[in-house]
Amino acid sequence: MPPPPAFTRYASQKINPVSIGQLLKYRRQPLSKENILDSISYTQAELPVRLAKRVISFHRLPFIVGTNPHIARVYNQYYEAFDRLHAFAPINDLEPEWDFTRALERQTQILADVIPTIAQGFLECQLYMPREERTAFINDLIRSRIGLRVIGEQHVALSYQFREEQRKAKLAQDSDQSVRTNTSPHSREDVWVGAIHTRLLPARMMEQCGQMVQSMCEMHYGTAPSYYVDGDVDETISYIPSHFEYITCELLKNALRATVDFSSSTNRSSHPPIQITITKGDGYVGVRIRDQGGGISKENMRNIFEYSWSSMQTDSSDEHSSAAGTSPTGSSMMAGMSMQTNLALQQGVGGPIAGLGFGLPMARLYAGYFGGSLDIVSMEGYGCDVFLKLRSIEGSVEDRQI
Numbered sequence: 001m002p003p004p005p006a007f008t009r010y011a012s013q014k015i016n017p018v019s020i021g022q023l024l025k026y027r028r029q030p031l032s033k034e035n036i037l038d039s040i041s042y043t044q045a046e047l048p049v050r051l052a053k054r055v056i057s058f059h060r061l062p063f064i065v066g067t068n069p070h071i072a073r074v075y076n077q078y079y080e081a082f083d084r085l086h087a088f089a090p091i092n093d094l095e096p097e098w099d100f101t102r103a104l105e106r107q108t109q110i111l112a113d114v115i116p117t118i119a120q121g122f123l124e125c126q127l128y129m130p131r132e133e134r135t136a137f138i139n140d141l142i143r144s145r146i147g148l149r150v151i152g153e154q155h156v157a158l159s160y161q162f163r164e165e166q167r168k169a170k171l172a173q174d175s176d177q178s179v180r181t182n183t184s185p186h187s188r189e190d191v192w193v194g195a196i197h198t199r200l201l202p203a204r205m206m207e208q209c210g211q212m213v214q215s216m217c218e219m220h221y222g223t224a225p226s227y228y229v230d231g232d233v234d235e236t237i238s239y240i241p242s243h244f245e246y247i248t249c250e251l252l253k254n255a256l257r258a259t260v261d262f263s264s265s266t267n268r269s270s271h272p273p274i275q276i277t278i279t280k281g282d283g284y285v286g287v288r289i290r291d292q293g294g295g296i297s298k299e300n301m302r303n304i305f306e307y308s309w310s311s312m313q314t315d316s317s318d319e320h321s322s323a324a325g326t327s328p329t330g331s332s333m334m335a336g337m338s339m340q341t342n343l344a345l346q347q348g349v350g351g352p353i354a355g356l357g358f359g360l361p362m363a364r365l366y367a368g369y370f371g372g373s374l375d376i377v378s379m380e381g382y383g384c385d386v387f388l389k390l391r392s393i394e395g396s397v398e399d400r401q402i
């Protein structure tokens with residue numbers, strides 16, 4: 001069935017990439033009403049085009065794939081998201097801007113489970129589409145979803161920031177006292193530009209993520225390796241904290257899990273600690289995560305960045321499991337739970353530590369989004385070195401568009 005004309009019309013428009021400079025252009029504070037209307041004007045024009053392009057991309061899938069209930073569900077979510085935002089008349093005042101902002105927030109919640117749903121759908125459709133095409137579709141979907149979220153969340157954050165500043169200014173006016181006199185040198189106003197933290201401390205983030213992943217590991221295995229952070233621990237980066245957290249938690253989960261498994265299979269009396277080293281580069285921060293979790297075999301190295309590929313096995317009755325202990329994740333999920341539940345749980349303490357085969361490919365997409373990279377070097381029989389390079393968003397003002 002062809003897509004409705006409104007979608008074709010919007011989807012035929014060119015994406016207007018947001019530049020990093022644009023994301024940071026409201027650095028000077030306080031924010032003004034003009035700033036907010038300027039931001040909403042870009043957001044309102046851009047998001048429907050991007051959503052429409054996604055909807056059209058579903059129409060290009062083989063018919064049988066499009067009828068899969070999980071894939072059809074995601075299609076409908078994008079369709080409805082487009083409809084919701086498209087329904088707004090051009091915005092030139094703060095009241096409708098606030099309504100649109102709230103709609104954006106709701107939309108983020110609704111689209112939250114797109115990835116696990118689509119993963120489940122493609123798992124069921126493996127026979128109907130070549131692997132490269134599936135991977136390309138998932139990559140495009142995830143990349144475009146990151147873009148939609150960055151643009152949407154940036155506006156939502158700016159809108160809240162604006163209202164917060166207004167509220168404080170009013171309070172200060174009421175008490176006849178300047179707001180700025182009470183703020184610390186690194187107050188929210190100084191370090192945040194919308195959703196971007198301009199002085200994020202990677203060492204501190206790694207400490208926090210390490211604690212969270214340790215708790216997950218404890219819950220899953222009853223034991224967890226220790227870790228330490230060294231190198232340029234005072235280095236800061238301009239980045240979106242939730243992206244940083246997502247990438248590094250995935251990498252740490254892998255490192256801790258491998259360490260515990262290897263200790264168990266080699267009867268090691270204690271777990272060697274995970275070493276997390278921060279390095280300062282020119283416009284980027286490097287993070288090396290070094291574990292002694294036995295490494296990855298040459299054969300498995302070919303698969304680790306494939307969607308749905310995992311060496312985790314939780315269902316031993318699975319007929320597809322290979323002797324090497326590797327399997328497609330359809331068979332390796334926590335028994336009795338759907339992939340959606342697993343991926344949702346995966347983000348919180350107490351969720352499964354591995355098993356979906358989405359951690360590495362998604363972490364690499366997130367890292368690459370702002371021009372960074374993710375590489376793994378394995379010493380089979382010993383451990384892995386994971387190299388993460390994240391470009392400071394601020395450092396790349398001139399050259400990147402998203």
Ligand SMILES: Nc1ncnc2c1ncn2[C@@H]1O[C@H](COP(=O)(O)OP(=O)(O)OP(=O)(O)O)[C@@H](O)[C@H]1O
Nearest residue numbers: 254255258304310311354355356357358359360384
């Ligand atoms: N540090 C590591 N040491 C040993 N093996 C690793 C390491 N990191 C990744 N792997 C291997 O790569 C596979 C894929 O990793 P990935 O994070 O994508 O999926 P997962 O951990 O199995 O599941 P999840 O999506 O829940 O993270 C893992 O199953 C594991 O076999």
Ligand SMILES: [Mg+2]
Nearest residue numbers: 254354359360
């Ligand atoms: Mg993982």
